[in-house]
Amino acid sequence: MEVEIIEFTENLKDHFKKLNVEWLEKFFVVLPSDERVLSNPVESIIEKGGYIYFAKADYEIIGTFALIKVDDRTYEIGKMAVTEKYQHQGIGNKLMDFAIQKAISLNAEAVILYSNTDLKIAVSMYAKYGFQVIPKTDFHNERANIKMEMKLK
Numbered sequence: 656m657e658v659e660i661i662e663f664t665e666n667l668k669d670h671f672k673k674l675n676v677e678w679l680e681k682f683f684v685v686l687p688s689d690e691r692v693l694s695n696p697v698e699s700i701i702e703k704g705g706y707i708y709f710a711k712a713d714y715e716i717i718g719t720f721a722l723i724k725v726d727d728r729t730y731e732i733g734k735m736a737v738t739e740k741y742q743h744q745g746i747g748n749k750l751m752d753f754a755i756q757k758a759i760s761l762n763a764e765a766v767i768l769y770s771n772t773d774l775k776i777a778v779s780m781y782a783k784y785g786f787q788v789i790p791k792t793d794f795h796n797e798r799a800n801i802k803m804e805m806k807l808k
Contacts, residue, residue: 656712658746660753663696663707670716671696671707671734678736682774683798692734696721705730708753710737710746717741720750722757728764747777751784755805764808769799778803 663671672693679685685693692699696707700721710718720735732754737746758766768786770778778801786803795802 656744658717658749659711660749661709661711663701663709665697667709667716668696670709671719671721674716674719674736674738675734677738681739683771686796686798688796706757707734708750708757710741710750712741712746718746718750720754722754722766725767730758730761730763730766732758732766732768747780751780755784755807759807765804765806767802767804769795770801770803771798772801 661667675689675693676685679689700707700723704724706722708720708722709716718735718737718741721731721733723731723733725731732751735747735750735754737750755766766786767789768781769791770781772778781803784805786805789802789804791799791802793802
């Protein structure tokens with residue numbers, strides 16, 4: 656299967672929300688903070704210096720992630736989701752590879768992410784990439800009980 660990573664355009668906005676809501680409802684619940692970001696991705700992510708990308712295969716949008724600017728040296732990889740039909744086919748790895756390379760191209764020194772230890776497969780994937788658990792001293796949301804970081808420089 657050929658997978659293409661494409662950048663956000665306004666006509667893909669609904670896919671960003673749909674993919675994330677599908678994933679969130681499977682494992683957790685959609686929080687008010689999720690609803691705000693997913694309904695307003697341009698204002699919440701892009702206008703603040705971030706990026707949104709999609710995985711496309713068979714003329715279908717099958718996955719997404721956001722690279723959220725934290726500061727000039729750090730980006731957060733967030734809102735990563737792959738539709739159920741295409742899970743366990745390496746799409747998450749393709750998205751993660753792309754996210755890390757994009758952060759490197761932006762001269763980021765580190766990428767962070769927030770997750771939940773109940774998501775054992777995801778946390779294992781992050782560790783495989785070199786993310787390490789760091790203290791979660793900030794409030795991200797009720798669902799995130801782990802913060803991980805990968806140093807790029």
